Amino acid sequence: MQSLELADLFRAPCKTCGAQLKFSAEKQKLACDHCGNTEDIGFTRNKLQENPLDFKVENRQLPNAPTEEKRIFACQNCGAKTTVNYDVPTLTCAFCGSKNVNPEAQKTRLIEPAGVLPFRLSKEQALQRFKTWVGDSWLAPSDLKAGAALDNLHGMYIPFWTFDAQAHSSWEGDAGFYYYVPVQVRDANGRTVTQQQQRVRWEYRNGRHQAFYDDMLEMASRKLTQQENHVQEASRYDLKEIVDYDPRILLGWEAEVYSIDLNESARKAEEQIQEREQSACASQLGGDTQRNLRVQTELSNQTFKHILLPLWICSYVYNGKLYRFLVNGQTGQIAGERPKSAWKIALLVLAFILLVLFFMYLGKK
Template identity: 35%
Template sequence: MEETSPKKSELKKSCVNCGAELTYAPGTTELKCDYCGYTQTIAPSENEFEELELKPYLEKMGSQSHSEEITMLHCKNCGANQHIEENYKSLSCIYCGSPLIIEDAYKEEWILPGAVLPFQIDQKKAHQILKKWVDGLWFAPDNLKKAAIDPDNTRGLYAPYWTFDAQLYANYTGQRGEYYYVSRTVGSGKNRRTVRERRTRWYPASGNVSGFVDDTLVRASNQKKGVLPMDVARWNLKMLQPFDSSYLSGFVTEKYTIPLLDGHNESNKVAESIADTWVRRDIGGDTQQVSSMNMKLSEETFKHILLPVYVSTYRYKGKRYNFFVNGQSGIISGERPYSFWKIFFMVLAILCVIGAIYLFS
């Protein structure tokens, strides 16, 4: 019988001292045993980022050698597809907290990540950031502050993204506007005055622009709720590392639910915006009008990358709230509930003060 090799994204590392699973220690290049403290250095990769040629993947949708199967659990409540490491004793969806049943695990094909941005802050630090943020919220329900005390409510997630590279070429026609000013007299009598008006002279313009578009970042997952806020979803991609499953150990890994084709279409919109900026800069002047622009992309490549974020879920009066902490920078954001009674008594207190001032005045 042919022996199957373990999958790159599902390799487990065991402690040589006690046999427990090693987990990645954020901000380091080490795996650590949480039981006996043993550490193991993650060997630096000899390979560069795996930039994959886009066209073959769009034609065959990832059936090449850079695809593999991974064990997934699908959340029926919010739609997230998650690969959960074995060291999580309680299986629940990282976004909505719904229970996940291990017997429902299934194998699913995915495009192997080409790069990963390792966590730079650990769960303890992320929990401290969350707790400080919650403590500073006005009119927050007491239950929210109590929930923030439990660090188990804050879990680390590698969120999937697509990045696209391409050579961009665009030719254009348009007009370059140059400002000039004229003086004009307005009004009559005492209201008569001279004003300075800005006007524009237009000159025809045409030409072409070209350049390299690097690492256009496109979100690759889409749930009913739990989408990362824009201020949290900002990473320094210069710190990306060639993919190594060691960095995933101890964290939840989410599988992309936005197909490569849809991600590519979204990246084209970004490329068009970049081309428009380049064209306007090329036209020059004080203002520009772009009449036509024909953009072409060539030498297109992509990679599937994993980016770090901590997620905390809270329910209040039947509604779910998600809080997010960027696993690299520590930036926090999210929805928050308000306590009706705290707001009510605050308004009542203000009205009482106003009434007392009115009576004594």
């Protein structure tokens, strides 16, 4: 497949005035900031094809998937890599906020994205979500909403891999069922009393389980995986809205290059499938308790896609400290850090202690 040069990715002159067009999240069209002209893109869903992948291959080679050439900017401060427009004189890293001079970009051959989920949340909408979210916690300082100064707000397409696989599992194990028998014991006063003691009846069982795992999502950004809890919360996308990859959708936005390769992500997906199969087989085994559960899982029809998903990467400053948060560029879901008020926490602890003392007082009456 013919590679895409940077000019193909970033050059779309307005037909009215010749200025550079950008993709508008609100209009879902290419829009000109200079004259206001808009142009339809014409989203399609004809090229979202799966690429075959063999999970059993230990040293996976670059698969026979479409590739492209892009210009890569590597941040001099944190090392994050993004695709960039070569004519921008300075760049602000979306991950660490450092200011960088755009160096001579290097060309790197990459697996081309099969699809992209266009931004639906504009910068103004993301800012409004932040203002609502930042003051929406009782434990946060009362002046947080007024005192939080937005430091960085970057709309970025984040690389992901999706994986499909058919799983076939065979399992065996012992299911335990509780029952109770009366036992004569002595109580604290030396009297003989009857108690019901628990026993377990074990039953050997075996069976099979199969399931198809569709579009298992694995983030391919090593920088963002360092914020794993926030990333998972903000990365709940409706993948049905993905359209064919069109470089024009990236106009005016940043796009990170995948830093977690296909092999590593495929192994993670396989581990997740194994864990889910283990849980599903445990459910089939049943019982009140279990022992010696053994599961053997084989995978077939494994495929993958490379896609780009929208995320606002943001930070704000409160009382001189930097806090980070993420906004889902499709749904507006927010996840991130918020400072906590020391006196509110102390008040909550005091209320809990008083509640415990109150119940202790009632118990003594």
